[in-house]
Amino acid sequence: MDAPKPPRGLSRKACRIWREITRQYVLDARGLLLLQSALEAFDRVQECRKVVRQEGLQVVDPSGRTRAHPLLAVERDARQAMHRALRELPLPKESESWIESLFTNAEDGP
Numbered sequence: 001m002d003a004p005k006p007p008r009g010l011s012r013k014a015c016r017i018w019r020e021i022t023r024q025y026v027l028d029a030r031g032l033l034l035l036q037s038a039l040e041a042f043d044r045v046q047e048c049r050k051v052v053r054q055e056g057l058q059v060v061d062p063s064g065r066t067r068a069h070p071l072l073a074v075e076r077d078a079r080q081a082m083h084r085a086l087r088e089l090p091l092p093k094e095s096e097s098w099i100e101s102l103f104t105n106a107e108d109g110p
Helices: 012-024 029-055 070-088 093-108
Strands: 058-060 066-068
Touching: 012 029, 012 093, 029 070, 029 093, 066 070, 070 093
Parallel strands: none
Antiparallel strands: 058 066
């Protein structure tokens, strides 16, 4: 059986993770949706991190006060959603460190 293709809209990094996981494990429809959700959240985390790196951790609001960058909260929420979806994936417990390494290595790579 061929591994399912990555859903449209995922980044190259997320597609690479999708292919690695779906080559290794057969996921049912629920598992594929959870994986898609995790990877969409992963992409959101990466987008937020990129903008925050460019703009800084703090921004000045219209009244002149310095505040935490609003994307920090978006990044936190996306990271939580990603971890929640990954925890719910119907995969063997021993796969956790391998899956974690896929995401960690993708954060640093191109």
